[in-house]
Amino acid sequence: MNSEKFPQIRAGGSLLLAWRIKNKNVLIVGGGNVACSRVIKALEADSSITLVCPEQGLKEELKYRIQQNQIRKWINREFEISDLDGMDMVLSAIDDPVRSREICQFCREKNIPVNVADVPPLCDFYFMAEHRDGPLQIAVSTNGKGPKLATIIRDHIQDNLPKRIGDSIEAVGLLRQKVREVDPDHASSEKRMNWMSKICEEWSLDELKMLNEKKIDELISHYKNNNVPKYSEIISSEGKKGYTGRIIIVGAGPGDPELLTIKATKALSSADLIVSDRLIPKAVFANVTCEIRLAPSKSGETKSEDAQDLLQNWCLEALNEGKTVIRLKIGDPFLFGRGGEEVAFFKERGWNVEVIPGISSGLSAPMAANVPVTYRGLSDQVLITTGQGTKGKLPNLPTYDIMRTTVVLMAVGKASELSKELLDKGYPPDLPTIFIENSNRPEERLIEATVSTLGEVVEKEHVVAPSTLVIGRTVNTLKNQELIC
Ligand SMILES: C[S@@+](CC[C@H](N)C(=O)[O-])C[C@H]1O[C@@H](n2cnc3c(N)ncnc32)[C@H](O)[C@@H]1O
Numbered sequence: 022m023n024s025e026k027f028p029q030i031r032a033g034g035s036l037l038l039a040w041r042i043k044n045k046n047v048l049i050v051g052g053g054n055v056a057c058s059r060v061i062k063a064l065e066a067d068s069s070i071t072l073v074c075p076e077q078g079l080k081e082e083l084k085y086r087i088q089q090n091q092i093r094k095w096i097n098r099e100f101e102i103s104d105l106d107g108m109d110m111v112l113s114a115i116d117d118p119v120r121s122r123e124i125c126q127f128c129r130e131k132n133i134p135v136n137v138a139d140v141p142p143l144c145d146f147y148f149m150a151e152h153r154d155g156p157l158q159i160a161v162s163t164n165g166k167g168p169k170l171a172t173i174i175r176d177h178i179q180d181n182l183p184k185r186i187g188d189s190i191e192a193v194g195l196l197r198q199k200v201r202e203v204d205p206d207h208a209s210s211e212k213r214m215n216w217m218s219k220i221c222e223e224w225s226l227d228e229l230k231m232l233n234e235k236k237i238d239e240l241i242s243h244y245k246n247n248n249v250p251k252y253s254e255i256i257s258s259e260g261k262k263g264y265t266g267r268i269i270i271v272g273a274g275p276g277d278p279e280l281l282t283i284k285a286t287k288a289l290s291s292a293d294l295i296v297s298d299r300l301i302p303k304a305v306f307a308n309v310t311c312e313i314r315l316a317p318s319k320s321g322e323t324k325s326e327d328a329q330d331l332l333q334n335w336c337l338e339a340l341n342e343g344k345t346v347i348r349l350k351i352g353d354p355f356l357f358g359r360g361g362e363e364v365a366f367f368k369e370r371g372w373n374v375e376v377i378p379g380i381s382s383g384l385s386a387p388m389a390a391n392v393p394v395t396y397r398g399l400s401d402q403v404l405i406t407t408g409q410g411t412k413g414k415l416p417n418l419p420t421y422d423i424m425r426t427t428v429v430l431m432a433v434g435k436a437s438e439l440s441k442e443l444l445d446k447g448y449p450p451d452l453p454t455i456f457i458e459n460s461n462r463p464e465e466r467l468i469e470a471t472v473s474t475l476g477e478v479v480e481k482e483h484v485v486a487p488s489t490l491v492i493g494r495t496v497n498t499l500k501n502q503e504l505i506c
Pocket residue numbers: 275276300350351352353354355356357358380381382383386429430431432457458459460461462486487488489490
């Protein structure tokens with residue numbers, strides 16, 4: 022026999038299975054943190070839980086779950102052997118090693134699978150570090166050797182997964198169910214499987230995520246001819262059927278409603294839905310009558326990419342309903358506003374994108390503060406950059422040029438770091454700088470500093486975002502000159 026023909030056996034592993042314990046009787050012994058996490062896992066698997074633990078040992082969350090009737094039966098005392106009657110699984114999480122060993126022994130005598138927390142020899146199965154996103158469950162096992170390492174590996178996998186992949190899986194589940202409904206014949210099982218596999222291979226996860234009832238119906242009509250269409254074909258055929266959605270990316274200017282362009286104002290009044298950046302003041306919407314949704318906040322639970330995904334999906338949903346959608350962005354959408362990326366996103370999904378430029382804070386904030394960014398003999402070039410480059414780092418700035426004005430957006434949280442970087446790049450320590458906070462708004466504030474004092478001035482004066490920072494010799498040029506705005 023040729024030994025290379027068959028795979029090598031790598032002994033010493035566990036049999037990885039997804040154990041279905043819906044409505045099964047699970048006994049959990051203990052009332053602390055581990056018992057609580059076991060209760061949650063068992064609840065998420067739809068099992069029927071009996072908890073045994075004296076009241077004084079119960080963690081607050083467990084009391085809550087008992088009160089909410091999430092735990093079928095709570096036995097208010099220490100474990101007794103009779104508790105095992107009728108149990109399908111036992112999870113023990115108590116601190117007493119002698120009692121733990123006994124519980125394990127009783128279970129094994131009765132052929133009940135058992136897990137004693139933190140004692141691998143007393144476990145018939147292990148818990149794994151798990152990632153859950155809707156129907157998706159990913160679990161990592163180190164076979165009891167390194168639980169902490171398992172969570173680190175799990176986090177690594179989790180961080181590298183596409184955002185909201187659970188939605189893609191839900192959508193595929195729905196499509197699969199529909200295919201079975203229209204072609205339930207047992208003899209078609211191979212055709213169904215092959216067609217579903219091709220859709221999963223040829224559509225991106227983002228595209229699968231966008232499957233809704235309408236698109237599924239359209240896709241099913243292709244199944245009948247065993248055809249696998251591209252996502253863009255489905256979108257454009259929706260258009261043909263009278264879905265005439267329009268997407269317009271509009272620059273809102275720096276925040277003064279009078280600095281909206283006429284074109285932007287007209288677009289706002291024609292919209293069915295406005296999906297707006299948070300920075301845009303309410304005054305800009307004074308004459309708007311349609312629904313306005315604000316971009317989700319990027320703090321706390323919501324990561325920046327998740328927030329971006331969510332608002333783009335709002336737009337797509339409305340587009341698919343034939344609505345005119347405005348994506349309203351502060352200043353000019355193409356200057357540090359992810360406008361370009363959003364145009365690409367909608368184009369890739371088959372939509373024609375219209376754009377309306379806006380007045381950018383990069384140039385309008387200095388003007389409102391009487392700071393010309395160019396001036397004969399003082400500045401013949403302008404650099405507009407950001408304090409928050411890739412992964413929040415400062416971009417690589419060029420060395421000092423006496424004839425250049427530098428404008429920095431999103432610089433407030435980076436003032437000290439920026440000051441150091443500028444000094445390293447040869448900027449004179451006493452070169453004037455100015456923060457223009459809330460420019461073109463009633464609460465506008467001007468805060469002066471120099472290259473070397475940027476950090477301390479931001480702290481002392483409590484400079485807040487949105488602020489635009491200007492650095493260069495023209496900062497003070499018009500200071501003593503009367504100007505009528
Ligand atoms: C994400 S960037 C967007 C820039 C925008 N696309 C533009 O062209 O103005 C946000 C930054 O713009 C600047 N900014 C926006 N509105 C501002 C305002 N009213 N006053 C001062 N700076 C502003 C701030 O530096 C803020 O951190």
